[in-house]
Amino acid sequence: MENHLNQNKILLTGASGFIGGHIVEHLLRQGFAVRCLVRRQVQLPAPPNTQDLLETAVGDITEPSSLTEALSGVHTVVHLVGIIRETPRATFQRIHVEGTGNLLAAATRAGVKRFFYMSGLGARPKARSRYHQTKWEAEELVRASGLQYVIFRPSVVFGPGDGFVSMLVDLVTRGPIIPIVGNGRTPMQPVWIGDLVQAVEKTLTSPELWNQTWEIGGPNQLSFEEMIDTVAEVLGIRKPKLHIPIPVMRPAALMLQFLTPNPPITLDQLIMLQEPNICDPQTLPEKFGIDPVGFRDGLLRYLRQD
Numbered sequence: 001m002e003n004h005l006n007q008n009k010i011l012l013t014g015a016s017g018f019i020g021g022h023i024v025e026h027l028l029r030q031g032f033a034v035r036c037l038v039r040r041q042v043q044l045p046a047p048p049n050t051q052d053l054l055e056t057a058v059g060d061i062t063e064p065s066s067l068t069e070a071l072s073g074v075h076t077v078v079h080l081v082g083i084i085r086e087t088p089r090a091t092f093q094r095i096h097v098e099g100t101g102n103l104l105a106a107a108t109r110a111g112v113k114r115f116f117y118m119s120g121l122g123a124r125p126k127a128r129s130r131y132h133q134t135k136w137e138a139e140e141l142v143r144a145s146g147l148q149y150v151i152f153r154p155s156v157v158f159g160p161g162d163g164f165v166s167m168l169v170d171l172v173t174r175g176p177i178i179p180i181v182g183n184g185r186t187p188m189q190p191v192w193i194g195d196l197v198q199a200v201e202k203t204l205t206s207p208e209l210w211n212q213t214w215e216i217g218g219p220n221q222l223s224f225e226e227m228i229d230t231v232a233e234v235l236g237i238r239k240p241k242l243h244i245p246i247p248v249m250r251p252a253a254l255m256l257q258f259l260t261p262n263p264p265i266t267l268d269q270l271i272m273l274q275e276p277n278i279c280d281p282q283t284l285p286e287k288f289g290i291d292p293v294g295f296r297d298g299l300l301r302y303l304r305q306d
């Protein structure tokens, strides 16, 4: 596919992840040339007739020397890499802060013009969770880099391949009761993946959106329990619910974190689940021209198989 957008090559990190996969597919369909940084050589899927717009470069954001070649000839970096759980080798500090710093340094050396960073809603100084604290520190590096930048802070993102609704589906379908964390009243503002992807594309073509930090949420502010109820309703499941008090969950999460490599919930996630995760619902319509999909409508698009 020939397109003028080919000249503005993008290096995208996190292409093999949930959000990255959707963004790459969309950008290719729109005619953008995208080079994806991948840790292992893989054949990334490309829509029909877009294969020549897609390149891969093997590299790891924690290994600065692996980034130089990947950034050669790149105009814009779209940096999506992030983790929600730590491992001994991949800590929040190492991935969010040091990894973003490595990428910024390599991008500056390579003459990159613009840097898009995917942070998370709730990133702020002195945040209680390490996830939010290190996202904030990474944001500060981006803002101080001297490059043109855009930072997105989405609330929880949902759509085919996500981790969040999959977790809700698990809770709803697995046992005889549906467990609810704490009082279940903490509000969130789920964003449909298709809307987030469109907002990224809009940013890439709209200079007026740059050098700003955007909080991105969907049209509905829903409590954790309301989201569980919506998932259950869409799946046609009726079961009793059981609220598990936070003081009971905390020691259990702590213990599981040490005992299993993949615990159902970590202490950091427990902290985040107690903090409201909401923002101005008018940003997507007013600033990005997007009429966002509601939570229930989004679920109906991919959860119901009828």
Ligand SMILES: NC(=O)c1ccc[n+]([C@@H]2O[C@H](COP(=O)([O-])OP(=O)(O)OC[C@H]3O[C@@H](n4cnc5c(N)ncnc54)[C@H](OP(=O)(O)O)[C@@H]3O)[C@@H](O)[C@H]2O)c1
Binding pocket: 013, 014, 015, 016, 017, 018, 019, 020, 037, 038, 039, 040, 059, 060, 061, 062, 080, 081, 082, 083, 084, 095, 099, 118, 119, 120, 121, 153, 154, 155, 156, 157, 158, 163, 164
């Ligand atoms: N999902 C949400 O609801 C949500 C909400 C707000 C913000 N965010 C942010 O959005 C971003 C993308 O989220 P996601 O849900 O798509 O995450 P994801 O599915 O877990 O994908 C993470 C991606 O990062 C890559 N990666 C991890 N460590 C890396 C490293 N050292 N070097 C290079 N690549 C590395 C992974 O590659 P491998 O395949 O090699 O592991 C994968 O492609 C993250 O920064 C996240 O914090 C997500």
